[in-house]
Amino acid sequence: MKKAIQYGIILLVGGLFLYFVFKDTNWTDLFQKMSSANLYWLALGVFISLISHWIRAYRATLLYDAMHFKISTTHSFYAVLIGYMMNYIIPRAGEVSRCAALSKTDDLPVEKSLGSVVTERIVDMFLLILVLGVIFLIQFDLISQFLKDTFENKNEIGQGNEFSWKFILLIGLIAIVILLFSLRKKLAQSSLVIRLFKMVQGFGDGLLSIRHVKNPSLFISLSVLIWIGYILMMYVCLFSLEATSHLNFVDCLTVFAIGTIGVVLPAPGAGAGTYHFFVMQSLLLYGVSKEDGIAYATMVHGIQMIVLLILGAIASIIVMGKQKSKINE
Numbered sequence: 001m002k003k004a005i006q007y008g009i010i011l012l013v014g015g016l017f018l019y020f021v022f023k024d025t026n027w028t029d030l031f032q033k034m035s036s037a038n039l040y041w042l043a044l045g046v047f048i049s050l051i052s053h054w055i056r057a058y059r060a061t062l063l064y065d066a067m068h069f070k071i072s073t074t075h076s077f078y079a080v081l082i083g084y085m086m087n088y089i090i091p092r093a094g095e096v097s098r099c100a101a102l103s104k105t106d107d108l109p110v111e112k113s114l115g116s117v118v119t120e121r122i123v124d125m126f127l128l129i130l131v132l133g134v135i136f137l138i139q140f141d142l143i144s145q146f147l148k149d150t151f152e153n154k155n156e157i158g159q160g161n162e163f164s165w166k167f168i169l170l171i172g173l174i175a176i177v178i179l180l181f182s183l184r185k186k187l188a189q190s191s192l193v194i195r196l197f198k199m200v201q202g203f204g205d206g207l208l209s210i211r212h213v214k215n216p217s218l219f220i221s222l223s224v225l226i227w228i229g230y231i232l233m234m235y236v237c238l239f240s241l242e243a244t245s246h247l248n249f250v251d252c253l254t255v256f257a258i259g260t261i262g263v264v265l266p267a268p269g270a271g272a273g274t275y276h277f278f279v280m281q282s283l284l285l286y287g288v289s290k291e292d293g294i295a296y297a298t299m300v301h302g303i304q305m306i307v308l309l310i311l312g313a314i315a316s317i318i319v320m321g322k323q324k325s326k327i328n329e
Contacts, residue, residue, distance in 0.1 A: 071106050
C-alpha cells in the first residue's frame with residue numbers, strides 16, 4: 001500500500017507537470033519543429049551520453065574491486081543500462097535492478113552492490129552541488145530570479161503548516177523509539193532482524209568501499225568526466241534546433257542547472273513532465289519561445305528514453321542468457 005501511494009504521488013506530480021507544459025500545445029506545430037531538427041546533433045548528443053554511461057560503469061568496477069569482486073566493465077555497463085531502463089518504467093527502481101543484474105552475472109551480493117551505488121550517488125551529488133554552485137555564481141541574476149518566480153508561491157503555502165508537521169513527526173519518532181526499546185530482547189532473537197543485520201552489514205561494506213579504492217584520483221577523474229559528458233550532451237543537442245542553436249556554452253550551463261531540478265524531482269519516466277517544464281522555463285530566459293523550448297526538451301528527453309529502453313532491453317536479454325548459461329554449467 002505504501003509503495004502504491006508513493007507511485008501514485010509520483011504519477012500525480014509528473015501528470016500535473018505534463019498537463020501544464022502541453023495543455024495549450026499545437027501538436028502539428030510541435031511535430032513540425034521536431035521533424036525539422038538536425039538529427040546529426042541529436043545522435044552526437046546520445047553518443048556522448050552513452051560514453052558517460054560507460055564511464056559510470058567503469059567507475060563502478062573500481063568500487064567492486066575494492067570489495068574484492070572482479071567485475072568486467074562490460075557486465076557493469078549492462079547493469080547500468082538495465083538500471084536506466086527500469087527508471088523509465090518504474091520510478092526509482094533502477095538502482096535495485098542494476099544490482100540484481102550484477103547478482104545474476106557475477107554473484108555480487110545485492111546489498112554490497114547497493115551500498116556501492118549509494119556511494120556513487122553521494123559522490124555524484126557532491127559534484128553536482130559543486131557544478132551547480134559554480135553555474136549559480138556565473139549566472140547568479142538569471143537563476144536567482146527564476147528560482148524566486150518559480151517557488152515563491154510554494155513557500156508561502158508551506159509556511160503555515162511547518163510547525164504542525166514538525167510536531168507530529170517528533171511525536172511519531174518518540175513513539176517508535178519507545179516501542180523498539182520495549183521489544184528490544186524479542187527483536188534481537190528474531191530471524192528477520194538477524195537477516196536484516198547481515199544485509200545492513202553488507203550495505204555498509206559497499207558504502208565504505210570508496211575508502212579502499214586503489215586509485216582514488218582515477219575515481220575522481222571519472223566522476224568529473226561523467227558530469228562533463230552530461231553537460232556536453234545537452235550543449236550539442238542545442239544545435240539540433242535553429243531556435244536554440246544561438247546559445248553558447250555558458251547559456252547551456254544555466255539550462256543544465258535549471259533542468260537538473262526537473263530530473264531530481266520525483267516524476268515517472270525519469271523526469272517526464274518536470275524535465276520538460278524546467279528546461280522550457282530556462283530557455284525562456286534566453287528568448288527561446290515556449291513552443292521551441294518544449295520541442296527541445298521533448299526531443300532530448302524522448303531520444304534518450306527510446307535509446308535507453310532499447311539498449312536496456314537488449315542488456316536484460318544478455319544478462320538472462322548469461323544467467324541461464326551459469327545454471328547449465
